[in-house]
Amino acid sequence: MAGLATVLGSGAMTNTIGEVEDAKAIFVIGSNTTENHPIIGYRIRKAVKKGARLIVADPREIRLADVADVYLPLKPGTDVALINGMLHVILKEGLVDSEFIASRTEGFEDMKAAVEKYTPEYASEISGVPAEDIVRAARLYAGADSATILYTMGVTQHTSGTENVLSLANLVLATGNFGKPGAGLNPLRGQNNVQGACDMGALPGVYTGYQPVADDNARAKFEKAWCVTLPGKPGMTMTEMFHAAVEDRIRAMYIMGENPLLSDPDGGHICDCLEKMDFMVVQDIFLTETAKLADVVLPAATFAEKDGVFVNTERRVQRVCRALKPRGQSKPDWEIIQLLAQKLGYDWNYESAEQIFDEIAELTPSYAGLSYKRLEDGGIQWPCPNPEHPGTPILHVGKFSRGLGKFSAVDYRLSAEQADEEFPILLTTGRSLYHYHTGTMTRKTEGLNQFHKEELMELNPEDAKALGIGEDDIVTVTSRRGTVRSKVHVTDRIQPGVVFMTFHFAETAANLLTNSEVCHIAKTPELKVCAVRVEKA
Template sequence: MSNPLADMEKPQTIFCIGTNMTECHPVAATRLKKAVANGARMIVADPRRIGLCDHADLYLPIRVGSDVALLLGMAHVIARDGLVNEAFVRERTTQVEEFFEHIKGFPPEWAAEITGVPAADIEKAARWYGEVERGAIYYTLGITEHICGVDNVQSLCNLALMTGHIGREGTGINPMRGQNNIQGAGDCGALPNNFPGFQSVIDPAVQAKFEKLWGVKVDLEKGCTKVAALDRCGDEIKAMLICGENTVVSDPNLAHCRKALERLDHLVVADIFLTETAAMADVVLPATSWGETDGVNTNTERRVQRLRAAVPPVGEAKPDWWLLSELAKRCGLRGFEWQSAKDVFNELCEVSPLYHGLDWDRIDTGEYHWPCPDKDHPGEPRLHSEGFINGRGVFKLLDYRDPAETVSDEFPVWLTTGRRLPAYHTHTQTGRSAGIDYLLSEETLEVHPDDVADWGLSDGEWCTMSSARGSIRIKVQANSCSPRGTVFASFSFADTPVNILTGGGYDPATDTAELKVCPVRIEASFRA
C-alpha cells in the first residue's frame, strides 16, 4: 500500500475495485465503514454485489475482465470535464500529451458497451474521484488475477496521476495483500526478477553486490516463475521444494499441476499439516506454525513487525528458516550459518536499502514502515510524498483486450472465483476447526435465482460445471449476489476442486493466472 491503514478513514472519495474487503480483509474494511459514516463517498466496482456494496454510494456492476475499459472511460471523463490536477501532472509526470490524446478515444459510452455499466454511472464515478481533494483507490486480486493484471494496475495508476491523489493523507494506490506476509516475502526477494529489497537481478551493479556478498557467481537474468517451473518439471527441473503452499488445491489447471509434480524425481514439502500437496511428497518437513515461531512479518501497509513464539513447537517441527538453512548446509552451500530468526532478519537489513535503518531490536514495537534507509530515519508511512523513485510518474497508454477465454455456445457462463469469510485460502487451517466447519462445511456454486430456474437446476442440489479443462460436481446455491450469466465459487475445498476448471490464460508480464475469468457450462446433475 502507498498509504497506511489509518488513512483508510480519511479519504473524501473511496474507490474500491476488485476487492471483496468485508470478507477477505474484514478488520481493515471497518476503517472504510467509519469513513463512510463520517461522510466519505464510496464507489464499488465488482461483478458481484458483494457485502461492501451495502456501504457504497455507487455500485458499478462490471462484467468480469472489463476493468481496463471502465478505467479508460473514467480517465476520459476526468480529462474531458477539467478535473485534472494540472500542477501535479506538470511537475511530477511524463508522457502527458500522448496519454491525453490516447484517452480521447474511450468515452463512457464506449466503456458502457463493454462493461455493462451505464455511461452515466461511469461519469459519476469519475467525477466523484476527480473532484475531491482526497481520493483513494483500494484493490486486491480481482484486479491482478487476469491476463491484463498489469494493465489493470497501470490503469489505476493513471487515474491517480491525473488527479494527484498520491503521496498525501487519505489518498494513494492501495493493494490489500492477500496473506499476512505476502509483502514481506516480496521484500525478501521471493520473486524471480528481484533480489532482496526489490533490487533488479538484471542490473550489473546489483549482480556484483550480491556476488561479493554471497561469494558465488550470480546469473544476470530473471529466474523462472512458478508457472514456468511447473511446465519444466521432469525436464530441466528434477526436484522441487514447496514451502507452506497447497499447490494442488490453489493453483489453476489442477490436472496439469498434479501431473507436473508427478513428473519430478523428488518432491519435498514443508508445511504445518499433511496437506493434499504434502501427501504427494517424497519427503515432508514439519514446520512450526505462527504461534510457535519467532520471526518477522511485513504487512500490507509495509509495517515491519516482530512475531513471538507463544508455545513450544510440537514434535519435530522447525521454523522455515531453520529447515532452509539445514538443507543448504547439507547441500554444501555457504552463507546459511544462521542461529536464529534474528540473524536472518539482520542480514536482510544489511543488504536491502529499504530496511537498512532497521534491525531486530529496533522493530521490537512494530512502529516502522519501510523505506527506512538509515538508523535515524523514522520510516515512511506514505510513499511518494516528495517524488517518485524514477523522478516522474509515467502515464501508460493502454487498450482494452478481452479475457483469454470468452463465453461461447459451448461454455456460455462466466465463472469467477475468490474467497469466503469463514474459509482461509485452501482450508488447511480453518478446515481443521469444528467451529469454522459449522459456519461453512462445503463449497457451493453461487447462481442467480433466475438462472437456477432457466437452467433446470434446484437450490441445494448438485450440478456439473465444466470448462475447457475439466468438470466438477458442486451444489447449487441460489443467490442474487452474482448477476445473471455469472456464477461464483471459492477454491477452498479440496473435495470440490474448482481450480480444475481455471487456467485459460496468464498475464504475459507476470505469469499470473486469470483465476477471475473462466467460461463454463452448467448442467443439472445427481450425486452418485
C-alpha cells in the first residue's frame, strides 16, 4: 500500500470489481485469483468470454493461465525485470498515452531512462519469461482501450514489494489507464476487512482515514475526541514488535483475531518471541496455535454474531448484521475492548456498533458521509465526504489524490535469499480455494477438508525425478530457519527449481521456513521467496 500511496496519494483498489467484466485487457500478476478471490476469478473468466485479452504472470501455472492469451512464468522475485521489460517495449513501440503522460504525470523521463536497459531479451534473462511473450504481453496490455491490473501478495510480499508496485504503476501511468472504467491498478485484499482495519489506522503511523499520527492537527483532533494525550511518534510494525520482544523492548501484547504463529514468517522465531513475552492476551473465536501460548484468552463472537461493517477490497463499506447471539459467554470484540478499557480507567460508553461507526464517520473525512442507514443496500465506496455524496467507484478521475501521478525510476534487485548449493530450491507460498489463511475457520468444515486435508507441496516433475521423489511421498523441507514435513504433489504447474506450499496447516507450518526480511518501505515480509532444501523423508 505504501507503494501506491507514493505514486497516487492513496493506496487502495482504484476501480470496482464489477468493472473487471468489461475490461478489454486484464493483467493478473502475483494473484491466484480463482482460488483466493473466486468471485473476481469468475469475473475474469467471464471477461475473457466477452473477448477481453488476459495476461497472467505467476511462477505457478495457475488455472487462470489456462484461459490466458499470454502466460508469463516468471521466476519468483523478478517482477520488476518483467514489468520494466514490458515498459521498454511499450516505450519503444510508441504504445504510450502521450496526452495522459503530459497532462497528468511527472517523472516520465526518469522512468524512461531507468527502463532503457530492460530490453525484452534482458528482461527475459532475469525473469525466465521468453522475450517474445514479454513483447506480446506489452502489446496486448498497451493496445487495449481499457486495461486493468489485478495483483495481490505475489507482488507485495517481497523485499522489493514496493518497487514491484511502483513499476506496475509506471505501466498504468504510461498507458493512461487511470481514472476510467475497466482500468486501474487494483490490489486485491486478502481478508474480509483488511481494508477496514487499514482505514481504521490499525497501523503504526496513521489514525483513521490515513491521518498521520505525526501530524499535530490530526493528533489534536483525536486527543480531543478520545480525551487522552496521544504519542506522536509512529510505532512498530508487527514484525518489528516480534523482533523487539526478543530484546525485552516489547513485554506485553494484546492480539485480537490473529494467529501470527502460523501466518507470519519465520514461525520458529515468532514462537520464541511469544514465549519470551511477559504477558500476552489473545482474543479469538478458537483456541488458535497462538492463543495456546497466551496468559489470558478472551472468547470473541464470530461475524454471524455481531453488528458492524466490513470494507471490501474495492473500498466498499458494507453492513455485517448480527444473526445469532454470541456462543456461551463470548462477546463481540468491541464490547470486550470496552470492558477492558473501563477496567483500565477509561470512561467509555458505547452502546452499539452503530454508535462507534458514527464516531468514526465524524473523525474520518473519507467516511464522513456514511451511516448505517445509507449502507443498508449494497454499501458505499469511500471516499464519501458528505451524506449526499454517492461514493467513489473509481479513484483518480481527472486528478490524482496527490495531484500528478508520479513515475518512478525502478531497478530490479535480487530477493533477500537466492537459491544456493545448500538450499537449491526457492519456496513460494500462497492459499488454496478450499481453505482460508491459517485454517482456523475452514478446517472446521469437513467438506472443505475432503478437498484439501493436508499440505501438498507442489514440486516440478523434473525436480522430483532428480530428487527421487514421487507423488504423495513425504519430504522434509528445510530453510535457514526451520524444517517441516510435507506430502508432495508432483505437477508441471510449478516451474523447475521452485516449490509451492500453503500456510493453512499447522502440522506443516510453511511459515517456519519463510524469511522475515521485509520490504524496506512497506515493511511487508518476503513470504514469496525463500531458499529451501527438499529431501525425501
